[in-house]
Amino acid sequence: MVIQQTPAHQPASEYEEGEQRMSTPVPTPKADAATPAAETTPAPPAPAATSPQAPPVAATPPATAAAEPEPPPKTFIAPSPGEVITSLLTNNTYTMGPQIGEGSFGVVFQCVDGWNNQLAVKVLKPIKTFEEVQAAAEGEMQRLFLLRHPFVTYVYDSFVYRDTFYIITERCDNSLAQLFAEPWFHGHVWLMPVARCLLQAVNFIHNAGFAHQDIHLGNVFVATVRNEMNPEDPGAAQFKLGDLGITKLLSDLSPQNTRAKWMLPPEVINPSEFGPIEHRTDIYHCGLLLLQLAYSTEMRFTQEETLAGKPREMATQLPAPLNFALEKALRRHAAMRTGTAQELWRDLNSPGPGAAELITPDPAEPRPPDTPKASEQPSAPAPPEGDRK
Template sequence: MADDNSAAQNQHEEAVAQSAWTLKNVFDEPTPSPEQVDLAINALAEQEADEHPPTANLPEFHPPSPGFIVTSEATGITYVVGEFIGEGSFGAVFEAADEWQNKLAVKVLKPAGTFEEMHVAAYAEVQRLLHLRHPNVTYVYDAFVYRETFYIVTERCYRPLSVLLYQDWVDPSQWLTPLARCLLQAVQYLHSSNFVHQDIHFGNVFISFVRSEMAVEGQAVTFKLGDLGITKLAGEIDVQNTRLNPSMFAPEALDPHQFGPLDHRMDLYHCGLLFLQLLAGRELSFTHQEILDGAPRKLAELLPEPYRTAISKALRRHVGSRTQTAMELWRDLNPQPLDQAQLEPGANV
């Protein structure tokens, strides 16, 4: 037993010692240029898509196992890794907890390129998460490297929004307004910071419980936008450097000459698609030709008001005729003017 404890302690000390790249480096190091970030992310994407990617320069992947303990050099916080949750575009996600008993998630970036490429991509994602702090955006706690593997520690949400689909007990009309209020606030904040998410869908919007420090039950529910891995500055996106889920193409991504430039309004199209699917109670799939023909908008026009006008407007093909801001979409969903009584002290807004 003593040998086991000694081995565990040695492993823990090694984890602390090898956490060389940490959250503080995000502030200490020069920010990679947009060109460096694009080159790194595109290189990773190409190698990930290759059936036989080169392995000579790839660092060995050391995924954590349940019970693994590691301490961040930046914050001095110790984390215990839990069960595997799932995989994203560039990383595996695990449950985790810290000494404060926070429920966390650890995103472990899989080596799909050289260490330098992974460093730039991880650095860029952490920079975005640190810069885009908002109550309705998943919160980043920490970031570090252990054994040439990048760890990004964020808050852990309950489930992705997709769990609401195909559920008989879910009344979409009861969920849509609270969801829209949270999601559109996050989107408005990203856009006001000159960022475009590019990838808003059921897997990247999360149900989250607000912890009560006193009550065991009765936690409040909120919604958060996550996975900022491919978020870009608004001026940096174009057809060549924009990686989209094939089922999520906006018309301008297929034909920018006819429908307009790729910019923040693509996020509003994706929000419209998400709201349409929530009201339909299932995931919807459209071919490229159906998208070009405006099939999502035509389907939205079958909805009752106020959903019909709000969502069909967000799904217009031409970006100049589409909903222009997240606030505009929120107002279209809630056409009643703001009541002065809502601003009174103690009012339930």
Template sequence: MNSRFPNLPRRFNLPHRNNPIEYNGHTYMIGDFIGSGCFGEVYECRDEWGNELVAKIISPKLGQYKQFLDRTIRETDNLFNLRHPNITYLYDAFELNNKLYLILERCDLTLEELIKHGQSSGDRALPYIAKDILQAVHFMHNNGYVHADLHPGNIFCSILRDQIQPNSQNYIFKFKIGDLGITKREADLNLNYLNTIFADWMRAPECIDQSFGSVDRRVDIYHIGLLLLSLTRGDIPRFTYQEIVDAVPRRMAEGLSSPYRDVIARALRRHVDARTQTAFAVWKEIEEVLERIQRPQG
């Protein structure tokens, strides 16, 4: 049993709104409900300093206790081990009064929400959003981890505001990777594991047909390609197994009018060895295109 969750009970009760939670010298105030997923619910939260956070409260479905426990411990350990400015920050993790809490930094919205509401700014914002994401992926890979679940719903945006001049319209957007619940050491990655967690449309070609190459960190590169494709198109395309095997995502990228189309297409190559090999290499390709766009003409 993980030391952060001793004597973890098998029954959970969700908290009452605005009830203070006292734990290890901190006070957390649970606020409004934000959303839910397979393993629990997320609430607004503030600490004793008034910092805006979120409380992820895990509540397993009947018969899923071990799966829930393994995932929660893995996500907690991953977040504590992988500290980076572009990875959502875990402040605290504890079990108290038959409830299990992960206290995380609060972000304003997801990349999925930005895309769906037409606010992602497409090519204009792509280099800056991509740089934040790619730095985090590069950091994870250098530390031997594969995220394995990169999609617009797991990319979070923090909007930094001027607290001294609150009426200022100058905002800074910072993008971060979140939801490290299925993140694994690359050495522990295997096809059976990935094929039980991926949404069908997210499967990399090598997860469908191993003739395309080995399953490793380059799964994340393929997912980055899908992310950038969504960002450029302004929607989130879904693909069938056959379309993935037939290279429809790559051909869709090649058909874009975006100056970044070739960068995206290379990240979406079916054959792993022909794909862009690292997150840093993807960034250098984007940077080269950006410099060409910004270069004075004539």
């Protein structure tokens, strides 16, 4: 930025004299009426040279200002345990802890702030240019602030330190993926509490006009609510959906969006046959997550198995009402799938057509045990046999 300086103050007499000189027109000689103005008069031709013509001399290019030196390249510097970093945005100070996780786009560390809040810091990996990582960090922060919900991991702060982007969130105890390694873990016991929290978060995100696109066991976390009267109390457990790094507006969904290759839904693999690509990709991912809890086993399906409908087939083998609810959520054709997260929650809490043998008939409403009530019928019309998978 160039700053224009004001000239020093002149004495009044000199100023008036200078102003008079500037305002008085300078007399010009009268031009001959037959002579055109000077600026339009062509210059007379140069006399013919009598000696051999010298070779033309190359014009000297105008002097140019020296190019500014390029700034040093920006480098990624991960935090060290015990390092203390202060955010200029909030003036909060964070003491870094050990690494506790790593994803495709970031590394997660423990940290504690000045209020003794147990937090986590996501440090974005420099897998792209600084400007691209900056845009990704700002986008994720905007989504985290916009999509604040009791069952979405809470964001506290964000800043840049030593060319590295930090996002501070609440710290959760474990991801669901970590629980599968515990000998005491029985997924079916956890299924309904997880579903209640997760589906509320997904329903909120969809109502806001977004799709998460990355719902899996590693992105759903166990969080505990602090007991302020007894800090040693482990607190009450809740489940929260995290990592909104590739969350998109529903209008921006396309096959080209960044997604985990190992959990692509059928409509992304083959949009022309199984599309459209919309919010029900999240419903499919919720179905996959709950299916793994029901079997208490981590599963990954190949694209061939996904297109063949193997997840849905496994869901039909579960007891009621899981068989009905998850079979519907895991249908290959998106248009025939469960429509909303709220509908999936209702299906999980109703017997469903596949559980007729477990239904105790209501004496006030006698009906054959294999005929479900109208309220228990699936919302979508029954498709042809090939489309129900």
